[in-house]
Amino acid sequence: MSLKSARVSYPYGVRNSVYGKGYHEGIDLVSENRAIYAAVAGAVIKAAYAGGQGADPEGWGNYVILRTRNGNYDLIHAHLASVKVTRGQTVNEGAILGMMGRTGNTTGPHLHFEVRRAPWTNNNEINPAVFLGIENKEGPVKSVSANSSEEGKKVVQNIILCNPGPDERAAAYLADHLKAPVCYLANVTKEFIDCAEKVYVIGNDYQAAEKSINIIGADRYDTCQKVLDLCKAK
Template identity: 35%
Template sequence: MLEYSKRLLLAIIITIIVSLLIIGGKQTIANAEAVDLENLEWIWPSAGVITDTYGTRNGEHYGIDIAGDIGSPVMVVADGIVTKSYYSNTYGNVVFIKHESGYETVYAHLSKRNVVEGEAVKKGSKIGLIGSTGNSSGPHLHLEVHKDSWTVSKENALDPFLIFGEGEIGQFVAAGVNKIVPVVEVANKFEGSDVYIVQAGDTLWSIAQKYKSTVDEIQQMNQLINTTIIPGQKLVVEKVETYQVKKGDTLFSIAKSHGLTAEQLKQINGIKTDAIYPNQTIIIEQK
């Protein structure tokens, strides 16, 4: 009888221990799933312009692309351990980093890698330089975020905007900044401002001339760290009267409908020829 009681007590103790382990395990999983992505306080790894977003290319783009100058620094978004650092035919020079939060980030197409596998890195540490290695059409950083770990099938991939805030193609992001604000929201904060889409051949100086502004003012309004801009980029500028070119328009017809001459329009817009194209933004009147 005594032996039976001992066995029963042992069985009860084992059951309690197993139950606690299961509950503890479930709680750990629940806590991991309950991580508030928006409060991770990760920083943008590089300065540049967003040129592609998560889910494009028929759902096969598993990160975001940030176009920047070759050789400009790429920083790690948060503390972590380098899990991979190598050259891939697709990713080019690429670095994988596992973070304390359980997520893994990928930094691809680098011109140079500054870290090795197993190395511990701190948030903001320079892990490489922007490049165009591997399967790349131009200098940019391809950034991916994966829950738990990266896999070949990328079933754990997450949209980085869930962490950094909703961005858009054409938006400039600054390295080391925690969050971004859509360009339109930034424009709304400046009285009498508008959004201008950079066109081929534009420079910050030519845009400043069009809008009776200065390069410094445009850089400050848009948090630009240098004067590099690319077609399609969105900039906050002083509001002026503009006209969107339609199919069949000519510089002469637009000028006539606004009580101007074609030469005046060319001078206002810094246009050298009479050639215009649909969707081009023409400034009609400056402040």
């Protein structure tokens, strides 16, 4: 985990027009313990630091990008107050990368954490909560039922997909019951789907995978009822 005793202040996938893709591409974490730790072992491919508002004052401020040991993913740690590593350095899981801060374009101290398929410059992200094995919801960090494998890849028991709008309430019911993450269909990636043992699609016949379980009612109220019936049966 990148921060100890952390809470999620802003989840991944939140719709907001201020972002280039129209949604939050990372997950924001805060903690009284401001040390930023490497979630996995890897190599530092970027360590950007400057005084004032940081090396990227209009964006990430001071930041560190860590490439996983297998070279598949680049982990972005942004808005740092200080940077404790250098470019080209290899680090083990748990090594301190820097300190949480409020440099760059931010309203308060936090860690903005992103996971992108390498190279990071392609801006091709995956859900960072799935990578970390935590729930993608505001509040104290909670682990989902998962088994760790190489380079931080997680196998999550359940994920829930839906479109923005009326079906979100039904998805939230199921998410609370299963303690599972929710993602919009427009944001979902193959990696996210592949991480799950079961995929529930709410209010839509989209076949996310062979393992998809589609819950569709005659209207949004019927969809909610079908979800509630499912919850009672489990």
